[in-house]
Amino acid sequence: MDSEYAIEMLGITKQFPGVLALNNVDLRVKPGSVHALMGENGAGKSTLMKCLFGIYKENAGKILLFGKECHFTGSGDALRAGVSMIQQELANCPERTVAQNLWMGREPMTKLHFIDHKKMHDDTIKVLKNVDLDISPETRMGSISISKQQSCEIARAVSYNAKVVVMDEPTSSLTEDEVNHLFKIIRQLRDSGIAVIYISHKMDEIFQIADTVSVMRDGEMIGTYPITDLTKDKLISLMVGRDSKERFPDIGPMPKTNVTLKVSHLTSSVDRSFTDICFELHKGEILGIGGLVGAQRTELVESIFGIRPVKDGEVFVNGKKIGKLEPSVLIKNGVGLITEDRRRTGLFPMMSITNNTSVPSLGQYLNKMHLLDHRKIGTDTVKYNKDLNTKTPTMETLIQNLSGGNQQKVIIARWLMTLPDILIMDEPTRGIDVGAKHEIYMIMNALAKQGKSIIMVSSEMPELIGMSHRIMVLCEGRETGILNRDQMTQENVLTLAASFMK
Amino acid sequence: MKKALVALMVLVLAVGTVFAQGGAEATGKIKMAGIIRNQNEQFVVNYTENLKKVAAANNVDLVILDGEGQVDKQLDQLSTLLSQGYKYFVIIAQDGSATEQMAQKIAEVKGAAAYSNIQPSVEALKVSKQQYYASSPEAVAGQYQAVILDEYFTKYPEKAPGKVLNMLYLEGQLGHPAQINRENGLIEELKKLGYTVNFVAKDTANWRPDEAQAKVEAWIAAFSGKFNCVVAQNDDMALGAIAALKAGGYTKADASDGTLLTVPVIGVDGTPTGLASMKANEMYATVLQDAIGQSETAFYAVLEASKTGTAAGKTINGLTPPAKPIDEAPANDAAVIAQCFLVPFKPITKANLAEFL
Amino acid sequence: MANKTKSAAGIALKKVGKFAAKYTTYLTFVVLLVVLAILTRGGALRWISIKNLLIAESVRAFAALGVGIIIITKGIDLSIGFVVCLCASVAASFAQPADYSGALFVGKQFPLFLPIIAGILTGTVFGLFNGALVAYGKLPPFIATLGSMSIAKGLQLIYTKAAVVGSLRPEFKKIGQGSIGPIPNLAIYVLIAAILVWVLLKHTKTGTNFYAIGGNIQAARVSGIKVELGLMVAYGIAGLCYGIAGTLQASRLGLANSLTANGMELDAIAAVTVGGVSQSGGVGNVGGMMIGVFTMGLINYGMTYLAINSYYQQIVKGLIIILAVYFDMRKYSKR
Numbered sequence A: 001m002d003s004e005y006a007i008e009m010l011g012i013t014k015q016f017p018g019v020l021a022l023n024n025v026d027l028r029v030k031p032g033s034v035h036a037l038m039g040e041n042g043a044g045k046s047t048l049m050k051c052l053f054g055i056y057k058e059n060a061g062k063i064l065l066f067g068k069e070c071h072f073t074g075s076g077d078a079l080r081a082g083v084s085m086i087q088q089e090l091a092n093c094p095e096r097t098v099a100q101n102l103w104m105g106r107e108p109m110t111k112l113h114f115i116d117h118k119k120m121h122d123d124t125i126k127v128l129k130n131v132d133l134d135i136s137p138e139t140r141m142g143s144i145s146i147s148k149q150q151s152c153e154i155a156r157a158v159s160y161n162a163k164v165v166v167m168d169e170p171t172s173s174l175t176e177d178e179v180n181h182l183f184k185i186i187r188q189l190r191d192s193g194i195a196v197i198y199i200s201h202k203m204d205e206i207f208q209i210a211d212t213v214s215v216m217r218d219g220e221m222i223g224t225y226p227i228t229d230l231t232k233d234k235l236i237s238l239m240v241g242r243d244s245k246e247r248f249p250d251i252g253p254m255p256k257t258n259v260t261l262k263v264s265h266l267t268s269s270v271d272r273s274f275t276d277i278c279f280e281l282h283k284g285e286i287l288g289i290g291g292l293v294g295a296q297r298t299e300l301v302e303s304i305f306g307i308r309p310v311k312d313g314e315v316f317v318n319g320k321k322i323g324k325l326e327p328s329v330l331i332k333n334g335v336g337l338i339t340e341d342r343r344r345t346g347l348f349p350m351m352s353i354t355n356n357t358s359v360p361s362l363g364q365y366l367n368k369m370h371l372l373d374h375r376k377i378g379t380d381t382v383k384y385n386k387d388l389n390t391k392t393p394t395m396e397t398l399i400q401n402l403s404g405g406n407q408q409k410v411i412i413a414r415w416l417m418t419l420p421d422i423l424i425m426d427e428p429t430r431g432i433d434v435g436a437k438h439e440i441y442m443i444m445n446a447l448a449k450q451g452k453s454i455i456m457v458s459s460e461m462p463e464l465i466g467m468s469h470r471i472m473v474l475c476e477g478r479e480t481g482i483l484n485r486d487q488m489t490q491e492n493v494l495t496l497a498a499s500f501m502k
Numbered sequence B: 001m002k003k004a005l006v007a008l009m010v011l012v013l014a015v016g017t018v019f020a021q022g023g024a025e026a027t028g029k030i031k032m033a034g035i036i037r038n039q040n041e042q043f044v045v046n047y048t049e050n051l052k053k054v055a056a057a058n059n060v061d062l063v064i065l066d067g068e069g070q071v072d073k074q075l076d077q078l079s080t081l082l083s084q085g086y087k088y089f090v091i092i093a094q095d096g097s098a099t100e101q102m103a104q105k106i107a108e109v110k111g112a113a114a115y116s117n118i119q120p121s122v123e124a125l126k127v128s129k130q131q132y133y134a135s136s137p138e139a140v141a142g143q144y145q146a147v148i149l150d151e152y153f154t155k156y157p158e159k160a161p162g163k164v165l166n167m168l169y170l171e172g173q174l175g176h177p178a179q180i181n182r183e184n185g186l187i188e189e190l191k192k193l194g195y196t197v198n199f200v201a202k203d204t205a206n207w208r209p210d211e212a213q214a215k216v217e218a219w220i221a222a223f224s225g226k227f228n229c230v231v232a233q234n235d236d237m238a239l240g241a242i243a244a245l246k247a248g249g250y251t252k253a254d255a256s257d258g259t260l261l262t263v264p265v266i267g268v269d270g271t272p273t274g275l276a277s278m279k280a281n282e283m284y285a286t287v288l289q290d291a292i293g294q295s296e297t298a299f300y301a302v303l304e305a306s307k308t309g310t311a312a313g314k315t316i317n318g319l320t321p322p323a324k325p326i327d328e329a330p331a332n333d334a335a336v337i338a339q340c341f342l343v344p345f346k347p348i349t350k351a352n353l354a355e356f357l
Numbered sequence C: 001m002a003n004k005t006k007s008a009a010g011i012a013l014k015k016v017g018k019f020a021a022k023y024t025t026y027l028t029f030v031v032l033l034v035v036l037a038i039l040t041r042g043g044a045l046r047w048i049s050i051k052n053l054l055i056a057e058s059v060r061a062f063a064a065l066g067v068g069i070i071i072i073t074k075g076i077d078l079s080i081g082f083v084v085c086l087c088a089s090v091a092a093s094f095a096q097p098a099d100y101s102g103a104l105f106v107g108k109q110f111p112l113f114l115p116i117i118a119g120i121l122t123g124t125v126f127g128l129f130n131g132a133l134v135a136y137g138k139l140p141p142f143i144a145t146l147g148s149m150s151i152a153k154g155l156q157l158i159y160t161k162a163a164v165v166g167s168l169r170p171e172f173k174k175i176g177q178g179s180i181g182p183i184p185n186l187a188i189y190v191l192i193a194a195i196l197v198w199v200l201l202k203h204t205k206t207g208t209n210f211y212a213i214g215g216n217i218q219a220a221r222v223s224g225i226k227v228e229l230g231l232m233v234a235y236g237i238a239g240l241c242y243g244i245a246g247t248l249q250a251s252r253l254g255l256a257n258s259l260t261a262n263g264m265e266l267d268a269i270a271a272v273t274v275g276g277v278s279q280s281g282g283v284g285n286v287g288g289m290m291i292g293v294f295t296m297g298l299i300n301y302g303m304t305y306l307a308i309n310s311y312y313q314q315i316v317k318g319l320i321i322i323l324a325v326y327f328d329m330r331k332y333s334k335r
Helices: A045-052 A073-078 A098-102 A117-130 A146-159 A175-190 A203-209 A232-242 A299-304 A327-332 A351-366 A374-389 A403-418 A436-450 A463-468 A490-497 B004-020 B042-057 B071-083 B094-108 B122-127 B138-155 B175-193 B209-223 B235-247 B272-279 B292-306 B350-357 C002-022 C024-039 C047-072 C078-095 C113-135 C141-160 C170-177 C184-205 C205-214 C216-222 C225-255 C264-274 C285-307 C310-332
Strands: A007-016 A017-030 A032-040 A058-066 A085-088 A162-166 A195-199 A212-217 A220-226 A258-270 A277-282 A286-290 A308-319 A337-338 A422-426 A454-459 A469-474 A480-485 B033-034 B061-066 B090-093 B111-114 B131-135 B164-171 B196-205 B230-231 B287-288 B340-342 B346-348
Touching: A007 A045, A017 A045, A017 A058, A017 A212, A017 A490, A032 A175, A032 A203, A032 A232, A032 B111, A045 A058, A073 A085, A085 A146, A098 A117, A098 A146, A098 C141, A117 A146, A146 B287, A146 C141, A175 A195, A175 A203, A175 A422, A175 B094, A195 A203, A195 A469, A203 A232, A212 A232, A212 B346, A220 A232, A220 B164, A220 C024, A232 A436, A258 A299, A258 A454, A258 C264, A277 A454, A277 A480, A286 A299, A286 A436, A286 A463, A286 A490, A299 A337, A299 A422, A299 A454, A299 A469, A308 B287, A327 A337, A351 A374, A351 A403, A351 B090, A351 C205, A374 A403, A422 B004, A436 A454, A436 A463, A454 A463, A463 A469, A463 A490, A469 A490, A480 A490, B033 B042, B033 B071, B042 B090, B042 B272, B071 B094, B071 B235, B071 C047, B071 C225, B090 B094, B090 B292, B094 B111, B094 B122, B094 B131, B111 B292, B122 B346, B131 B292, B138 B175, B138 B230, B138 B346, B164 B209, B175 B196, B175 C024, B196 B209, B230 B235, B235 B272, B272 B350, B340 C170, B346 C024, C024 C285, C024 C310, C047 C205, C047 C225, C047 C264, C047 C285, C078 C113, C078 C225, C078 C264, C113 C141, C113 C225, C170 C184, C184 C205, C184 C225, C184 C285, C205 C216, C205 C225, C216 C225, C264 C310, C285 C310
Parallel strands: A017 A220, A032 A195, A032 A212, A085 A162, A162 A195, A286 A454, A286 A469, A337 A422, A422 A454, B033 B061, B033 B090, B090 B111, B111 B131, B131 B340, B164 B196, B164 B230
Antiparallel strands: A007 A017, A007 A058, A212 A220, A258 A277, A258 A308, A469 A480, B287 B346
């Protein structure tokens, strides 16, 4: 007997040691619809999906696929049953070809049990057509853009006759054009009767693409609503459980102060990265850096900090020219960098909160015998983390066991402990939930008011406009303009961000 | 939780100490230990097996420990055994240089030891009158190899025109007394017999058949037809050489000269596989390093010391120490000659092969 | 009702499991000790046995301290065995008496400090060489040290002409064979070294940085740590440890040959792994390393004591290593 729903997850409960991760959660998704799953980080979205795919075993509840109870034992098993997952971080083999990736583990065979390359080639072209992708099946997966890789992944799902496709933050590394293309594909999938579960933090996208929205909070299902019944504010308040009218603190007017950081004519050693960047940062200022994906914002700030090589140009901190751009030198001169990719370049996952906080500032805590003063390190790490309201069971807890927002606070504490004058924050609120975002904004504002200068790289337009005294916009590695507070509109930023060279 | 752990450890130590008081046991039987350098070589295995047999026959408790080729391991094993109350040892050392330290440790508890196969140092024998040499002077093995070669080439002089031997020579582990002395014995005896020895190639294969095979394969490629005999310092390497020669086509249909190979191959040890190869007309001859004789002599020397205080100068297993020092260490020192029981090598050729099979 | 008791039991079991996971290292050691004490009827706990254990494991302890540091930086060192062998040979060659005809430098008597310095220096140079390959050459440590392993082996054979370097002078042998009162010198050296490494890892910036480098090399770089320099220092200190290990081994055995310390890399790596130094980098401490060394030592010792065939010893050792790594992985691979 067919059901009205493609997927029903009923009364799902999942208990982890000490935490009730999912509490009696119901989720029903209709075929031929895009169903958004929203919630702050830690609300239980990923856990719920992991239960669906059998990566976690739920403690209670059942899962129905078109009315039939099912138990998957992993994503491969689910895929064969027509339930597929497009991961945030793509899981493909970059050194293999597109065709090899598509048919991995189920290559078409000739009668003699050799791989039928001809059929594989033809089938690949056929399948790629579904997602409007026109590339050779023999292209190496790693050589095509992330968005095309994603399309391949979707094509792969479709080739399995997918009935349900789950997408986890699929647009996190896509340009606007690519996002539009993706949405087009998603609509095609929907129109062909596939149920799409769409997980995202980005409100705008949800209102563009979703038909239905389910909101989770603290491991519980708050409710499921047609998109037409919702507004952004209402959705946020459902997710956060409180009103969030005051999204950004009042950062006040642009301070009239001395220049603390001056960057002149900085050019990257890497081809097609940034060239000839000049700007000044004032004491107590928050300078936003905006731009589209590929604008080389991260490359710029990481080069200033000495992680990436530069060919030309100079950096002055408090009037002093920095001889060699190297992290240790910049730190000594009072500059700190909170990197974009917390996992890759921020966290020491298997080290404690204390050790994670103190790494760059250990030099300040040597006693007369040049040994570390652990007591002082202890009190200071506690103090800075307390100031930032980091929530952790103990200071000895491994940082990998904290939520994204708390990890970010530890990293901010890490840099505050180096007593910086200038703090560069690259995507400071990426991957953290709405509540924690607000806290980070408050911290940034407080730091600026204390006289610290902040550079904030951000891809989120409202954040950029709400939290910057000035915004520098980059496009393809060139500086296309600096906007003052009174010029800051989404249109102005976008115009500058998209002023490509002919 | 950590405290619980500490408490647990203390408890264990306490209980252990109580137990330890009553740990010693007395059965009245003599306890003997064999400290054997490894168990990978045929000679050593034969030696160990016979040792077990003799010990059982004489109602002696025997444990055997395998040194896995490591000097430090052997020393640690000795320490452990001494702490368990063992006093009597039969030893095949990994390295003769380590025997002095072993002898000192054993002398501390007034124990006794006999050393076979790997020669102990003179210093080790000087430590006490309860340290014995129960082995075979290595030069003799080389001398026998020379004699066997002479017999062969006297019968077939056309194979070595002008009494010139173009030899492929496989050595044991370099620096090993057996390696040095077997080579000296061979060369000197051949000179005495009027031969000119020309080493076409000479290298170590560390006593191992696989290494020997690889070496000889390379030599065949480089010196094809330029050699007329192959001599190895043990049977294992000789068998490796034979495998290479067979693969290289150095075979003939008729075995009237005693071998199916075109050149004679000679080893040392007389291991069962070596003897089987001789029976199959492959290896031409070998020299028996008498595992049985050495192990029995070592065992009885130590047993005698355990019963009467010393075996020096006595007749053990039919052997009496020579009256005068010989040329080869450690039996070259008058002070310890009474502690040296020289177990003879025996040449094995077609003529007497049947005795050993 | 039944369900409830089941889950209560489950939670209790989980708690025990968690405790066991956290203190695997110490528990393994204690359990082994208990088992051995029973099997040897207390023999394993007598002072003479403990002393033998200390002597037997001391050289390996130095190797373990060295490789422990390297593994903390997420490296590995396969060259230990042959580097220790080379160091032992170099040290021994300068410690032979002038009147020994088989000496490497016949007729020459060197001052006693020379073999010590030479041995330690050889190790340090090799350590720095490995460090340079890894830090500046960007070679994977596995490959870099595989290469230097072979180089060390070749150098040792060339230097000693593949012969035994033996008959060392009694003064030199005393360094490793002597004792102060009832305590063997070797145990004292290990204690001092362990304390020094503990200070290094726990109380200096240099040592703390090893954890950061091993924990996340990119993040370490962002945090202003000079990663290349740090790696050089780590491998250099490890080399220093190997140098000491080699010198002590030569002194203790009174000789060095081409088989000295063969396979010590595996013993040392296994010991620190059992001691909770994670192969994933950034985790480990000196206490664990030492417990690991003596755990493996206990196994060796107990099996010798019980005269268990060495073939079985290999199997038991292998199983213990696999178990240790299994728990290690379970402990750190969550998420």
